[in-house]
Amino acid sequence: MPAPRLIRPSTSPYGAPVLCTPKPDRSLRMCIDDRALNKQTIKNKYPIPRIDDMLDQLWGATVFSKLDLRSGYWQIQMADNSIHKTAFRTRYGSYEYLVMPFGLTNAPATFQAEMNHILRPLLDECVVVYLDDILIYSRDMKQHVEHLQRVFEILRRERFYVKLSKSKFALEKVQFLGHMVSAQGVHWDSDIAYRKGSTKIGVPNYPPLRQLLLKEYHDVLYAGHFGSNKTLTGIAKHYYWPHLTEDVQKFVTSCDTCQRIKSSKQKKAGLLQPLPVREEPWQVVSLDFITGLPPTTSGHDAILVVIDKFSQNGTLHPNTHDSTHQRNSTTLRAST
Known part of the structure; x- marks a missing residue:
């Protein structure tokens, strides 16, 4: 979109800091730190749909198309009495948004509500919507063409624009919200579900072994008994098991030595007194x-x-x- 449709110079007393980061397609994404504004904003409780509920609706479908709206949030106009709150500072002065920017705490709920409103006639029939991702599903190709026509008619009427480079049409299998969707069902997309990390040893669900590791990293020979944070850091560098953090906290709080010597169990210290300076070695x-x-x-x-x-x-x-x-x-x- 041309910049004049997005922002304008501002004299607002508001002013959030801003920086730009590159997108995968080499375009720039403007990032505005709206944390201060978000703290003062009354939260919109409009529900974001559950992913598992949406995927359940796809049962029996064999043809799929996925639409991605171009700069989705920017296709929502800001209310006139809220424009001044979106002001941000740059080296060229202050500007404010005429459209809904990314980063506002209520932006996802507002966008989801708008998409549900305009596509309501097709929801649960041939369309599921998650923010700016639209999935169109049909039982056969003939029905799918009709569904696409109805969706595009609504988007054209409401002036929402689709990014063709990120949209997929008439597929037997499509990736949607971290899942692979096809006529055979819904499965995890392994390329997305797997997150590469540092090599760690997975500890099996064998309590004596886990207790041994906890004791080794907590009861440090030359440093006394570490607290929860240091014990967790030491173990997590080399090992992993589910609920590791909870196990470390439970082990430390159940350590008899730690409970007896922690500060809340000690007598109040008296006034500190300096040791007298000795005049020769080995007196103290x-x-x-x-x-x-x-x-x-x-x-x-x-x-x-x-x-x-x-x-x-x-x-x-x-x-x-x-x-x-x-x-x-x-x-x-x-x-x-």
């Missing part, structure tokens, strides 16, 4: 243990970490998970 030290390690040939399966608060230097000492206080004291004295 920090201790920590790394446990759960595989045992060495000498029987050590833990590490005692000693940090001097003055120099921030640390020493590592082989230890065991059942080490006694006396042994640790001896190790500490030896390190100083």
Whole structure:
């Protein structure tokens, strides 16, 4: 359509940001960020038809044609008292739409209502409509020609224009809304149903195996117990199974350790006090243990970490998970 039929210069106080992105046919699609306007818009509750209900109507049909309306939404005129709300900003100034733009929250419902209105005499007889996609179905070719004539008469009278390059006529099999429709029935269009992604291992429905993976990624040896988000991120990088997110959340919330040490269970912290600055090393030290390690040939399966608060230097000492206080004291004295 010529631009003067679509937009005009605007002095409206409204002004949405805009950018253009390429379409597959190398034409440009104007994208306007109408989120602020949509938040203030009263939603149109007109029902969008259920795809399964529409496909059920095609039983017994053998000939199909699919029509795609050219820039469908732009064939609906804006109400005069709403034109100023569609204003958008460009480097050349502000403009406003004279036709219904893409991106408005009520655009799909408005367009569906209009198509149902003009094609109502043919609905459930030979036509199903989903937004700007029109499917015409018939039991034989002679009947199909009559149905096409009736549809085109209505579209011509109402001044709706069809994009021929995207329309298909008199086919025995046609792709419609992600399905392949033919006289043999309706089936998924595998080219559309399949979405290529990164290679992941599908985990079978075997609870012990899934619980093992959850435990491995949640009970991280050197980092404590991760929360739901980090646990999910770790598993999802390499594995997949249905309801993975729900399983991770359920596992984390049922972890006894996490529930005992989470912040809501802790006493309120007192006022923070700085540690006194020491004048020489090894007056104040920090201790920590790394446990759960595989045992060495000498029987050590833990590490005692000693940090001097003055120099921030640390020493590592082989230890065991059942080490006694006396042994640790001896190790500490030896390190100083």
